[in-house]
Amino acid sequence: MYKVLITDPLSDLGIEKISQAEDIEVVRKTGLTHDELLLAIEDADALMVRSQTKVTADVIEKAKRLKVIARAGVGVDNIDIAAATQKGIIVVNAPDGNTISTAEHTFAMLISLARNIPQAYHSLLQGEWNRKAFVGTELNQKTLSIIGLGRIGSELAKRAKAFRMNVIAYDPYLSDDRAEKLGVKKADLEEAIAQGDFITVHTPLTKETKHLIDRNMFAKMKDGVRILNCARGGIIDEQALYDAIQEGKVSGAALDVFESEPPRDQPLLTLPQVIATPHLGASTVEAQENVAIDVSEEVLHILRGEPFKNAVNLPSVPAELQQKLQPYQELAEKLGKFVSQISKGALSQITITYAGEVAEFDVSPLSRTVLKGVLSHYLNNVNDVNAPHLAKKRGVQVVEQKTMSSQGFTQYIKVEVKTSTEIRSVAGTLLNGFGARITKINDYPVDVNTHGHLLFIEHQDLPGAIGRVGTLLGSQNINIATMQVGRQMIGGQAIMILQIDKPLPDKLIESIKEINEIQSLYEVDL
């Protein structure tokens, strides 16, 4: 039974499926204090949040079973991704579910800002009839500068164009083609800042975008510019915005988000030029259902070990590629597991070589799986998420290469590890109808399947050595399922790989090691 902890208000309908799943216990606890969260997270397998819950490093540290943090929305700035990654916890979000709602909310703010609707309504409620104070401005033919033309920025651009606005956009990842398709003029940041009658931000909040719009930027804007932030508090420097409004440089601002939420004693909210909403961009019935359904599905997939889509701390793998790589995943992991279990000494380098058909793909997801296989021999809780991070932290160099030489196989993967004392390698292939096979160990050609419990023995190729091992195993009632031998030359160095039905008792291992011709023995669990 998996425990899924939900600590922010999520749509009932959106979480219906996960709540009814037989292997899931859903626990909803909203409005927790930080200390209460530290307690509640301890035995949770999954945590589902919106923007309110702060999933800080100490929360992640306290979690003993946590496998996934799911953000029912887009921005993940309330989650310490680095801490989650280090612990191998997958972070997923719902990147598409609230796009339209947030774009529509931003558009509502844009019109409200242009026509002073909130201020006029407020004045009317005060018993006033003041038509002079609230003269607005048309959107028609005005320039809207969009900083960050992602999902929401793009939807906003379409709506602004329908209102006959000139839309210009700054986004370092915006291609000419996409800008053209959207009918948007691509600009650099300075241009977008200098030309906008309205400037709106739609980037994530990151180290790079924190205070992207600062005092310097305000100085470069048109006099009377209007500013919108329906993305994240902190992208715009709030103090600089306050000063720019007071100086008359900025004639109005519409804010849905704040550096600290809920804002307390926020000076911007005392200014008549500022209109604001309490982080309502994604607060529609539709968006909340969408994001809750999306992350519930992701959580179910992750807990059940099935493929999932929207991990924030794993590079995204297109579905088509994922499908092509799927058959190789098991081979990649088993090669890593095998080679690490037959190596001694401190690990310093892992070289992964791909040849044949598999080398035609982007193999980086497979390399992660190889790393997971290798490192899980040395460390607990290694997975695809934290494997590269752990390798780096331990100073293990990872080399990924492709070669033309596939050793006669249609596809071929070789994993070589270098330790402080030796170099070992294990290679394998996928055989039609037989699945993953290990085809080479060090320089010995073999044919071993990738399941169960194996003994890998290095010995001198002398008559009787193999028989003595067999006799000892038989005497202890250990059945040998399959056996492979290989040698470099008659009487020289040789290997034996025995597939046995159960692990050996320590005493028996010692007895085998005492046989004269035996040089080393490794137990390998695959």
Ligand SMILES: NC(=O)C1=CN([C@@H]2O[C@H](COP(=O)(O)OP(=O)(O)OC[C@H]3O[C@@H](n4cnc5c(N)ncnc54)[C@H](O)[C@@H]3O)[C@@H](O)[C@H]2O)C=CC1
């Ligand atoms: N107010 C609300 O309730 C909501 C707020 N949001 C916020 O809106 C943000 C954007 O959401 P989406 O459009 O869905 O994300 P997205 O990932 O589709 O778009 C973000 C865009 O920002 C661009 N970008 C990144 N760094 C940049 C930089 N330094 N300068 C300019 N552009 C940069 C990216 O290239 C990308 O195109 C989210 O990160 C979230 O913080 C999202 C949903 C609801």
Ligand SMILES: O=C(O)C(=O)COP(=O)(O)O
């Ligand atoms: O999706 C986002 O990034 C949002 O900001 C929406 O936040 P919320 O889920 O409404 O707390």
